[in-house]
Amino acid sequence: MTSNYPPIPDWNGAVSALRSAESVLLVAHVTPDADALGSALALGLALRTQGKSVQVSVGESGFTVPDSLDFLPGLDLVVTPEDVVLPDVVVVCDTSSLERLGTLAQAVGSAPISIALDHHPTFNGFGTIHVIDPEAPATAALALKLIDLMDVTLTRDMAEAIYAGLATDTGSFKFQATTSQTLRDAARLFDAGINHGELARKLFDDEPFDALKILGSALDRAVLIQGAVAGRGLVYTKVAASDRGNLPELAMERIIDTLRRTNEAEVAAVFKQTDDGIWKGSLRSKTLINVGEVARVLGGGGHKYAAGYTGTNDVDQMVADLINELDRVSGDLGGH
Numbered sequence: 001m002t003s004n005y006p007p008i009p010d011w012n013g014a015v016s017a018l019r020s021a022e023s024v025l026l027v028a029h030v031t032p033d034a035d036a037l038g039s040a041l042a043l044g045l046a047l048r049t050q051g052k053s054v055q056v057s058v059g060e061s062g063f064t065v066p067d068s069l070d071f072l073p074g075l076d077l078v079v080t081p082e083d084v085v086l087p088d089v090v091v092v093c094d095t096s097s098l099e100r101l102g103t104l105a106q107a108v109g110s111a112p113i114s115i116a117l118d119h120h121p122t123f124n125g126f127g128t129i130h131v132i133d134p135e136a137p138a139t140a141a142l143a144l145k146l147i148d149l150m151d152v153t154l155t156r157d158m159a160e161a162i163y164a165g166l167a168t169d170t171g172s173f174k175f176q177a178t179t180s181q182t183l184r185d186a187a188r189l190f191d192a193g194i195n196h197g198e199l200a201r202k203l204f205d206d207e208p209f210d211a212l213k214i215l216g217s218a219l220d221r222a223v224l225i226q227g228a229v230a231g232r233g234l235v236y237t238k239v240a241a242s243d244r245g246n247l248p249e250l251a252m253e254r255i256i257d258t259l260r261r262t263n264e265a266e267v268a269a270v271f272k273q274t275d276d277g278i279w280k281g282s283l284r285s286k287t288l289i290n291v292g293e294v295a296r297v298l299g300g301g302g303h304k305y306a307a308g309y310t311g312t313n314d315v316d317q318m319v320a321d322l323i324n325e326l327d328r329v330s331g332d333l334g335g336h
């Protein structure tokens with residue numbers, strides 16, 4: 001696949017656009033995770049120290065910060081997309097395509113200066129200034145570098161927002177994309193005074209009791225297809241809107257983290273139904289399969305080992321399509 005962005009991140013372009021701006025809007029992708037929102041908040045806090053007018057938003061009508069991220073610093077910067085006042089510069093965090101900006105897509109698409117700050121290999125080329133580094137373990141690592149280049153002193157609040165993104169996207173510094181530089185970045189965050197024990201517990205461990213019970217039943221229903229992926233195995237489960245009672249779809253995010261541990265499967269998938277009946281797929285792989293490419297073919301995107309897409313209201317068809325696509329891409333891997 002040819003890429004739609006300059007191979008060298010345009011750090012100078014981003015720094016000079018931000019230096020000249022009086023007002024900046026930072027946007028995270030819809031159903032924001034800790035990397036998207038944490039990066040936007042950290043940069044927002046940094047820009048505020050420079051006297052700029054700052055807004056942080058997500059393109060979901062009436063957006064409010066989900067319970068799972070309500071401990072992040074800088075939440076007073078968050079405005080609903082309906083209240084966004086058009087700024088001099090927009091910074092889009094952790095977002096590989098305009099569609100992932102929801103109701104803010106049009107405003108961002110027509111902004112005179114928009115900086116795309118992202119680490120998705122499937123980034124598809126929107127924005128006027130590109131800071132795209134698919135080698136970066138998290139957008140938060142790029143946000144930290146941008147804060148340094150802007151000559152802003154890293155505060156504990158900025159560091160906590162960055163830690164949230166860095167720790168989440170690296171799976172607690174376990175995933176392959178983690179480098180010695182990632183650990184040096186993390187050390188700086190510790191030096192800035194973050195409460196990493198409490199943050200890590202909130203990011204990875206704390207769950208409502210009901211969410212744990214739903215995890216249990218989702219695991220109980222999981223299906224292992226040993227013959228899929230050319231014999232390397234697919235494990236999947238489904239969580240319908242009716243399975244999760246009053247809990248939001250976001251409370252189902254971590255099911256994939258347990259399911260992907262299945263020894264017998266190279267690929268794990270969790271299908272989650274949204275409140276409007278549409279199903280979303282989350283994909284994870286271990287070593288051989290590039291699920292980012294699989295998700296791209298199926299209408300989404302992501303990284304080599306973690307990806308997602310939005311499908312239709314026919315989840316059985318989505319399962320069949322996934323199995324077919326996995327067969328297709330694993331054909332040339334040979335038998336197991």
Ligand code: AMP
Binds near residue numbers: 096256283
């Ligand atoms: P998730 O399974 O939702 O945790 O997503 C895993 C990865 O895939 C993240 O890096 C997301 O940014 C990416 N991703 C998830 N859903 C989509 C989508 N609909 N379009 C593009 N990328 C996605």
Ligand code: MN
Binds near residue numbers: 029033035094
């Ligand atoms: Mn993300």
Ligand code: MN
Binds near residue numbers: 035139
């Ligand atoms: Mn990310």
